[in-house]
Amino acid sequence: MDAMEDAAVRLGIELPSRSSLKTQVSMFENGRREPGPEYQALFCEVYEATRMELGLAVEFAPSQLEALPTLPIPSATSPTANPAILDYLRSVFLQHVQAEPLVGPRFLVPAVQSQMPLIEELCKDASGPLRDEVVRVGARYAELLGWLHQDTGDSKSAMLWTNRALDYASELDDPALSAYVFHRRSNIAAEAGQAGYAVGLANAALKEARKLPHQVRAVALRARANSYALLGQADDCARALDEARVLADEAPDDGASLAPYCSVSYIDMEAANCALQLQRPEQAVKTLEASLTRWPAEQQRDRGLCLARLATAYAQLEDVEGAYNAASEAAAIAQATGSARIFAELGRLQPLLQPWRKLVEISELNRLLGSMRGS
Structure with missing residues (x-):
């Protein structure tokens, strides 16, 4: 009481x-x-x-x-661009970029997209050099958002946001930024099966090639090579990859690049994908096996893609055990990161394993991939 x-x-x-x-x-x-x-x-x-x-x-x-009473919400004026807000947006962007290879796109799309209304508000009244910086931040956020949608398998949203990034980039006198966004558009088109369109976009990225930093030029050449491989043009593909390797090897390690991930190892992994497209699995296996021995721990998602491609190469060579081991590891990374690109590569693998579908290991792998497709 x-x-x-x-x-x-x-x-x-x-x-x-x-x-x-x-x-x-x-x-x-x-x-x-x-x-x-x-x-x-x-x-x-x-x-x-x-x-x-x-x-x-x-x-x-x-x-x-x-x-409990609802507290009154005061009316607020729209934010205006200033160095402090720009520093905040750049800092958050860097954190997103660092987290993306580890956690994948699913949890980052809402976080990145939530910053776009603020950036658009800042663009309304910004002028002079400060406007250029706001627009540049907008281009980077929109391009990242396009990439995240691409990795979830949503090509339409990926192209929409990458086009928005190009709108921002076009306002700036920055050939490197525009070229980088064109190369991203080429990648989206290639993964959507539009190889001819992808070549055109890669060529647009390289229109002012001599003005571009080495790594940006290298990734644009990689996009061109990938498109040529899809079209079956092996010689043109090889020339583009050779030039990309040289540029990646010569690129200064100053941390200021739009494509800091573009190393010789990266070009080699993409060359292996081209080899798969051109039905050259021996070449792909040799390159991918070597790449995996020196893969950066923080690039977990791309490691999964590399493993999935290696599984496809093994299957083309009828190495069932190798294909199963690589695919199982890739599937685990696909589940952890939500990367549709890894899953799409594993989908390319499955028809190649049909002759061995009754083996226990392959049956288990098919069941796992089927459950992932259902989810």
């Missing part, structure tokens, strides 16, 4: 006399009456427990928070 009366004072609830209260509690204990909302709130306060924990009827239990 004492505890209930103390709680009633804190909650602003008026209780009957002590004798009446004792009668009420007795009726609750004997199951002859259910506590109403006020008594439920009292018991929760006394026992420091939730209604669910006390077994009280939830239909009589609106949240105590519902009785």
Whole structure:
């Protein structure tokens, strides 16, 4: 009784006399009456427990928070561009880029997209050099958002946001940024099966090739090579890859590049993919096996893609055990990161394993991939 009366004072609830209260509690204990909302709130306060924990009827239990007043929301003016806000956006962008290879696109799409309304507001009134910086930030965020959608398998949204990035980049006198976004558009088109369009976009990226930093020029050449491989043009593909390797090898390691991931190892992995497209699995296996021995730990998602491509190469060579081992590891990374690109590569593998579908290992792999497709 004492505890209930103390709680009633804190909650602003008026209780009957002590004798009446004792009668009420007795009726609750004997199951002859259910506590109403006020008594439920009292018991929760006394026992420091939730209604669910006390077994009280939830239909009589609106949240105590519902009785709290709603605080007034003051009207606010739109934010204006300033160096502090730009530093914040750049810092958050860098964190997204660092997290992306590890966690994959699913959890980052909402976080990155949530920054776009702020960037668009900043663009409305920004002028002079400050506007250039806002637009540049907008281009980087939109391009990253396009990439994240591409890795989820949503080519339409990927191209939409990458086109938005090109809109931003076109306002700036920055050939490198425009070329990088054109190369990204080429990648999306190639993965969507539009190889001819992809070649055209790669050529647009390389239109002012001599003005481009080495790594940007290298990734654009890689996009061109990939498109040529899809078209079956092996010689043109090889020339583009050779030039890309030289540029990647000569690129300064100053941390300022738009494509810091573009190393010789990266070009080699992409060359292996071209070899698969050109039906040259021996070449692909040799390159991919070597790449995996020196793969950076932070590039987990791309490691999964490399493994999936290696599994396809093994299958083309009828190395069933190698294909199974590589595909199983790639599937685990696909599940962890949500990368549709890894899963698409594993989909290319499955028809190649059909002759061995009755083997226990291959049957288990097909079942796993089927469950992933269903999810």
